[in-house]
Amino acid sequence: MTGKRILIVEDTEDNRQIMRDLLTSAGFDIMEAYDGREAIAAAAEFKPDLIMMDIQLPVLDGYEASRRIKANPALHHIPIIAVTSYALSGDDAKARAAGCNGYIAKPFSPRQLLATVREFLG
């Protein structure tokens, strides 16, 4: 058990479950948020070690949520990985511009996602 805490921001139940099952079995502690606003609140409350951020989200999209989290000095250090089905040329650059530290396109391979998570959490 690593004890590291990961916040999953994702509005689709299946995708949330896949990440939950994958990351829990790898020993991470999981928190979940369903939209951009919840994501900001959850980040402030739980201070996770990593945020997996979907981009197309209700209420507030993942770009804006990432921007606001990165603008908060208390949360600025938390790495954010964008997980999105906007898999077009320039979308990764857009995610990085919003402050995301990594980018994973959907559909993702759970194995590769886990590898990326481990890169960030050492």
Place this chain on the structure above:
Amino acid sequence: MEQSRELGIYDIPADGWECYKSHRLEEIRNGHVAPTDMRLRDGKIVQYRCIALPDGGRMLTYFDITQLKRIEEILRRHLAAMEAAMDGMAILTPDATYEYLNAAHLRIFGYGAPSELIGKSWGMLYSDKERERLETEGLPKLFRDGRWSGEAVGLRRDGSTFPHDVSLTMIQNGGLICVVRDISERHAREEALREAKLHAEEANRTKSQFLANMSHELRTPLNAVLGYTELLRDGLYGPLPDKAYGVLERVQANGRHLLALINDVLDLSKIEAGELSISCEPFSVPGLVRTAIAAMEPLAKIKALELRVSLPEELPTGHGDERRLTQVLLNLIGNAIKFTEAGWIEVTARVLDGWLQISVADTGVGISLEDQSQIFDAFQQGSNAVTSGRGGTGLGLAISKRIVEMHHGSISVHSEIGRGSAFVIELPLNPSGARKAVS
């Protein structure tokens, strides 16, 4: 008179001679005859006159008008032709007023009699604005070249307007010949065509937008299908019967194929909707080639194919969308591996006449001439591809071609059945350079 009859000068039938002679003698006695045309036996026409002289004598004159009559006949025919013409024709005086208008000209502009326009200025047949336009755009060319033709909007007598072709030619006395043709129908047809084209383009955009949205929507559930499958195969949900692993592998393979299709359809629809933007950044050509080679090496290894690279020591910096160009190279190398059973695949880069040339050659099955003509179209593969189960979406080359063209470059294929294939990409080295700007 009898003498001239014997000489056969007059063309008068024998039984009319006495009557003719008495008429003539009567006329001479009276001392005056209005000019009269007479036909001679040799075909000439003379105008005969009799004038009484002060001393009581008579002067008979015979004036040869054969030539005049001929010219008169020609003029009559020409006039009849002009009157019968379907195009409007008019002659204008040097001060640009109408001297003559044919029937069609009057009809086209909605007038009834020539007298309504004879002596009037040409400007009467155009609106003020159109007159100004013709004066600034047409007339200077007319005076410079002696002729001008173009389109104009005419003003009918009833105030309605209509488009027509007009040609003006200067004539010797400084006057003008003007020919007009009503093109309302042609304009209406062109307008209908233009509208049909706009509708088709709009429908095409809607289709592309729909495809783009749909592709995006399809990825979300596919993520769940592929994600759960991988977790199952990796044993995250506990051990499974052996048979299940094989089935899950097929689920995964089909899911990935579906994903490839969705990606390609999305790419193609974006390109066709004009929504795919190509960045123009400097990139290293050897870097581009090596990245693609490295990604494809595992696939080549599986089929025991040699993957060769041939790069000159010095290569200039390329300009373009490195990610998209990598996609093109991956597609070409992937195809080469797919269609080669033994031998090698070689990627070569070189500079030729200001163009960067990258080629991917293989020792594979080759492509027939017939197939070569359509492999760059969407959903086309060489005829052997589908039946031999080589997979692929059939969109890769169509996408590659469009990406290369968006870089102002070109892609071509050289191949022979059984002798392998070579695909060549040519890109301008000048970043903003289109082909014509360079050559």
